[in-house]
Amino acid sequence: MGLRERKKEQTRRTIEDAAFRLFAERGFQATTVADIAAAADIAPRTFFGYFPSKEDVVFCDFDATFDSLAGALRERAEGVTTFDALRTWIFEMFSEGGDGALDPHQEIRQRLVRENESLASHESHLLGRVEELIRAAVAADLGDEDHDLRPRLVAAAALAALKAIQPLDPAEKHAKPFGDEGVAQLDEAFAFLDGGIAALQERRAGARTS
Structure with a gap:
């Protein structure tokens, strides 16, 4: 796996970890894509480059x-x-x-x-x-x-x-x-x-x- 692929995989895992942490704390409905993006230190549009929806993160x-x-x-x-x-x-x-x-x-x-x-x-x-x-x-x-x-x-x-x-x-x-x-x-x-x-x-x- 090249450097670019490793960085993409790391970003994906960061989004997943941030999302599940928020889901555990706030619940699914109360957590927004903007919340996940902020917790993962990315822009919301970056989130959608990895996952089409909150459901897909789950x-x-x-x-x-x-x-x-x-x-x-x-x-x-x-x-x-x-x-x-x-x-x-x-x-x-x-x-x-x-x-x-x-x-x-x-x-x-x-x-x-x-x-x-x-x-x-x-x-x-x-x-x-x-x-x-x-x-x-x-x-x-x-x-x-x-x-x-x-x-x-x-x-x-x-x-x-x-x-x-x-x-x-x-x-x-x-x-x-x-x-x-x-x-x-x-x-x-x-x-x-x-x-x-x-x-x-x-x-x-x-x-x-x-």
Whole structure:
């Protein structure tokens, strides 16, 4: 990374840190872009050079995480299923030492989403993009088009399963690396999803031979 890129990355992190500090102190609605810019010692127009909106600051790591997941699904070896690749990616990202396990803003982000309908809606939109990504990968596994019913069903179930294994206490979500219980829950979720795919494949194979 060159000097210019390092400076841009430093400015981005400064904006993020300033924003989350203000969000924690004042709340999301009471914090303006001008407030964030002043706290980060930049002009408001500079803020918009890095983030389109306040909502995008709250989910500042989403694009990098999304691109990482897309790469993991796209580059999986032949014979590696969507959920094999997803499981490996999750542990690389969120187990101890992974980028996702080191997110310093996650607890504040979760609180903000609970308290603000606009942020909850924005999060749902972002999760929809993840579901679309999984749907395309599952379609490739099944030999379907990604708009077909089977990959849509499996992708929706996958997102529901991933939400279901999150801690009941929102403050604990992603706050620490996976423990033994988290590993077991993740394995159960993916066993369920892989089993569903296998059942769909068997059903189609049976229909072809009948």
